Amino acid sequence: MPINDKVSSANSRWMDSDGPDADIVISSRVRVARNLAGAPFPHLLDQQKSVEVINEVKAAVENKEASDLIGSLELSLLNDLSPLERQILVDKHLISPDLLNNFQFKAVAISDDEAVSVMINEEDHLRIQCILSGLRLQEAWAIVSNVDDGLEKTLDYAFSEKLGYLTSCPTNTGTGLRASVMLHLIGLKITNQLGGVFNAISKLGLTVRGLYGEGTEAIGDLFQISNQITLGQSEEEIINNLVSMTRQILTQEQASRQALYRERREAIEDRVYRAWGTLKYARIMTLEEAMRKLSDLRLGIELKMIPGVQNKLLNELMVKIRPAFLIKTAGRELSKNQMDAARADLIRMEFER
Amino acid sequence: MLCEKCSQLPATVHVAEITNGQKQETHLCESCAKELQIHGFGFYPQMNMNSFLAGLLNYDFNSSNVNQVETIGKKCEKCGVSEEQFANKGLLGCGDCYPIFEEKMLPLLRRIHGNTRHTGKAPERTGGRARLVKEIEIIKRQLKEAISREEFERAAQLRDSIRQMGKNLEEGGEG
Numbered sequence: 029m030p031i032n033d034k035v036s037s038a039n040s041r042w043m044d045s046d047g048p049d050a051d052i053v054i055s056s057r058v059r060v061a062r063n064l065a066g067a068p069f070p071h072l073l074d075q076q077k078s079v080e081v082i083n084e085v086k087a088a089v090e091n092k093e094a095s096d097l098i099g100s101l102e103l104s105l106l107n108d109l110s111p112l113e114r115q116i117l118v119d120k121h122l123i124s125p126d127l128l129n130n131f132q133f134k135a136v137a138i139s140d141d142e143a144v145s146v147m148i149n150e151e152d153h154l155r156i157q158c159i160l161s162g163l164r165l166q167e168a169w170a171i172v173s174n175v176d177d178g179l180e181k182t183l184d185y186a187f188s189e190k191l192g193y194l195t196s197c198p199t200n201t202g203t204g205l206r207a208s209v210m211l212h213l214i215g216l217k218i219t220n221q222l223g224g225v226f227n228a229i230s231k232l233g234l235t236v237r238g239l240y241g242e243g244t245e246a247i248g249d250l251f252q253i254s255n256q257i258t259l260g261q262s263e264e265e266i267i268n269n270l271v272s273m274t275r276q277i278l279t280q281e282q283a284s285r286q287a288l289y290r291e292r293r294e295a296i297e298d299r300v301y302r303a304w305g306t307l308k309y310a311r312i313m314t315l316e317e318a319m320r321k322l323s324d325l326r327l328g329i330e331l332k333m334i335p336g337v338q339n340k341l342l343n344e345l346m347v348k349i350r351p352a353f354l355i356k357t358a359g360r361e362l363s364k365n366q367m368d369a370a371r372a373d374l375i376r377m378e379f380e381r
Numbered sequence: 382m383l384c385e386k387c388s389q390l391p392a393t394v395h396v397a398e399i400t401n402g403q404k405q406e407t408h409l410c411e412s413c414a415k416e417l418q419i420h421g422f423g424f425y426p427q428m429n430m431n432s433f434l435a436g437l438l439n440y441d442f443n444s445s446n447v448n449q450v451e452t453i454g455k456k457c458e459k460c461g462v463s464e465e466q467f468a469n470k471g472l473l474g475c476g477d478c479y480p481i482f483e484e485k486m487l488p489l490l491r492r493i494h495g496n497t498r499h500t501g502k503a504p505e506r507t508g509g510r511a512r513l514v515k516e517i518e519i520i521k522r523q524l525k526e527a528i529s530r531e532e533f534e535r536a537a538q539l540r541d542s543i544r545q546m547g548k549n550l551e552e553g554g555e556g
Binding site: 063065067068069071072151173176177180181184185186187188189190191192193194195196197198199201202203205257258259260261262263266 | 459460461462470471472473474475476479480486489490493494495496497498499500501502503504505506
């Protein structure tokens with residue numbers, strides 16, 4: 029599937045919501061950082077050297093031994109995409125926001141199902157990521173490790189026996205591994221328990237980030253939890269630690285939802301139906317309001333209050349209602365007011381189907 | 382001291398504003414400070430991970446060198462990054478920087494990860510000894526399992542391959 033199709037569709041395989049516990053664990057993501065032994069790290073590369081790195085990785089991706097192992101990945105230069113298309117890849121979580129800085133020097137290779145993307149010349153020469161629906165970190169790590177093995181057939185990695193994989197930033201040294209889950213924690217939010225949960229998380233070497241990673245805001249009650257430490261623990265240990273912590277949070281989230289429904293049923297129903305009404309009839313909606321209402325609706329879907337609406341649609345909407353996709357759909361620049369109106373129109377149409 | 386805004390939490394953020402030579406101090410708790418920032422009265426300095434790390438490194442430099450101006454650090458021959466550049470930016474220049482700046486790197490890595498020894502995956506082709514050591518560990522585990530299941534023929538095979546790999550390790554020297 030060419031990159032044009034990927035940026036035209038809001039859907040990605042991970043949004044299908046068919047993974048285990050996908051009602052609360054929206055996605056599982058694993059990425060590793062790798063660098064080529066011969067070249068300076070990306071922040072020191074000029075245009076020509078960056079192109080050399082991109083070409084070297086391209087050859088490794090297209091190498092027969094590698095593609096037999098990992099399937100085909102389609103490589104695109106970020107420079108060949110429009111600013112909107114680049115932003116849509118970020119909105120779909122296929123590339124990191126960092127890949128947009130100095131995009132002339134960067135590239136990405138994405139698999140057909142969009143589960144695997146290999147970012148080239150981000151903070152490190154290679155960032156290999158896999159994103160799947162539901163709580164499937166082990167599977168995501170197996171896929172990433174396999175792609176890693178495939179590329180290593182021809183690429184020489186910067187690696188030290190003592191310190192592991194060598195990365196630009198010392199926070200990634202060792203395994204270069206960042207594993208994360210995106211969680212919908214509306215129950216813990218309403219019952220004011222998020223602080224306690226996040227406190228516990230930070231004591232266990234994990235960290236909470238916003239929807240689009242480091243330094244981004246958490247909106248729509250969505251939080252990303254990921255490992256902090258990359259050196260001294262094996263990949264399996266890091267992932268198992270995050271999985272067991274996620275299961276804990278999952279159990280608490282389910283318990284708080286049940287308690288809310290049992291004890292404050294009317295208030296919860298009111299909240300969900302208000303959201304449903306707003307989403308179906310409003311004419312102007314900011315991104316923040318839409319994300320909040322979609323969060324309430326997601327809770328309603330799980331409580332079986334909203335028949336016929338799937339989580340998959342909500343996952344796609346989270347991309348469609350962002351500015352890049354709205355502008356692309358409209359085919360022209362939109363003012364803030366026009367954008368809020370276009371967002372409300374789009375949501376209304378999606379729910380009328 | 383309590384936060385001046387909410388009077389509930391201890392004030393941990395202290396802001397000094399100087400306007401026309403008049404100094405005005407504000408003492409806030411973290412959540413009130415954050416709230417103010419959200420409302421557009423931002424006074425947190427722009428912080429990102431790299432500058433934060435660079436700060437840590439500079440702190441190390443300053444504490445070990447009384448006269449920091451005269452510090453002339455090492456330089457990586459391969460990528461040209463100097464110790465000062467690394468300390469300012471918080472990013473290394475290439476794989477070769479690691480052994481060159483090891484003295485500064487190890488304490489920093491320990492601070493970040495609580496550890497300075499990689500125990501995870503090693504590359505198949507170029508992992509050298511690390512890969513072998515890990516493989517030996519895996520086979521040792523299989524050997525234990527084989528023995529507990531009384532599969533002695535398989536256990537003997539596994540034992541032989543461990544011996545062979547051990548020999549390869551020794552011959553490989555430091556690798």
